[in-house]
Each structure stands twice: as C-alpha cells, then as structure tokens.
Amino acid sequence: MNILSCEGLTKRFEEANKEPLTIFENIAFDLKQAEKVAIVGRSGSGKTTLLNILGGLESATSGAVRLMGKDITQFNEKEKGHIRNHQLGFIFQSHHLLPEFDAIENVSMPLLIRGMNPYEVKKLSIEMLKKVGLADRETHKPSMLSGGERQRVAIARALVTRPKLVLADEPTGNLDFQHTQQVYQIMLGLMQELETSFVVVTHDLELAGLMDRTLKLQKGQLA
C-alpha cells in the first residue's frame, strides 16, 4: 500500500471582486513506504502550500490526500490531530521548539500528548536525543543551543513517535553548508533505520539529489 497518495489536488485562493488565484491544479503523486522525495520549484510556486495540505495543516480546494489509504481531506480537526500525532512528523525551516522547555521536554511533547507513561516517554526521548548526537544537551533550552543543534532536537521530536511519513519544509534553510550536511546525514540515517517515508521541500539541488526522486512544482503542475 502507498503511504501517501494524492489525486486531483487543487489549491485556489478566491477573493471577492478578484480573479481567483490558482496555485496548483490536478496534482497527483504516490509515495511508497521508506520512499524519499524532494519537491523543488521557485519561490511562490506553492511548495509550502502543498506540503501543508499533505499534512492536513491547510485545506485543499479539491482533490484527495490519502494517508495509508484514508482521505484526510474528509477528516474533522480532531481526526486530523490524531493522524498528525500518530502517523506524521513535521520539520520546519525554523525549528518551532517551545522556548520555555528543554531539549528532552520538547522531544517528549508529542508522546505526552498521546497520554503515554511519562517514565517511558523520558526513556524514548533520551534515546532519540542520543541518536541525533545530543546526549549531552538534554537539559538545554532552545536559546542555549546552536542553530544546527536546535534543528537536530526538532528532528528528534519529529521522529520520536516513529511516524510513517515525515514532511519537511527547507529543514536546513537557516544553516550553513557544514551544518546542513550534518543535519541531512543524521536525518536520512535515522529515517533509513525507521523506514520512514519523506517529503522534503528544498532549494538545494544537491540535497534533493540524495532523495529517491525529485519533483518540480512549476506553473501549477508537479513533474
């Protein structure tokens, strides 16, 4: 079964007294388990909009987004929240960590939301921080971490739930070359281990080349 399957996906912004603005139309694509795809395209082509729709963070004008066979465009907010917490991981350009919480607490958050036993959660979170090379930064708050370290905490938080699919929007957009390489190595290594499917929006063609496929969003079409 496909992890992700889109069909006839269209996004249009409509405002009164204005021509409707079509961002993309009739997009279709499939993603298998453990498959990794890059989405490239110029600024404003709709990459973030598409990624947000794939994750149920934004609604489509029409079309279907099937996650493990279920069309999430038909889900209500509660059902979307549930599938996001159980099947999806998000990594954004800016880490979106909670500033008042330390690294372990940030990584723990999605598991605590599930209502998992706090002792078990702490164990899993520490294990995941080790995997991203931050065993000695567990009690650091985001302000006490470097940009690359923050992004690695965000990766640990996205993967601690062992999601089927990770969606990332320019995950290394704020990092220099060296940290970009390091973050990608850690991220891809972990996803290989967990057999996670991956959709990443990036401007970096070299990084896109590390994926199984690259799709280009251009003039409202994905090719």
Ligand SMILES: Nc1ncnc2c1ncn2[C@@H]1O[C@H](COP(=O)(O)OP(=O)(O)OP(=O)(O)O)[C@@H](O)[C@H]1O
């Ligand atoms: N709420 C909105 N109303 C109208 N137009 C919008 C709205 N949100 C986004 N857009 C338009 O949709 C287009 C696609 O935006 P999006 O953020 O998806 O682009 P992107 O490919 O991610 O660009 P970048 O590479 O700069 O991040 C843009 O032209 C933007 O102006």
Ligand SMILES: [Mg+2]
């Ligand atoms: Mg964007």
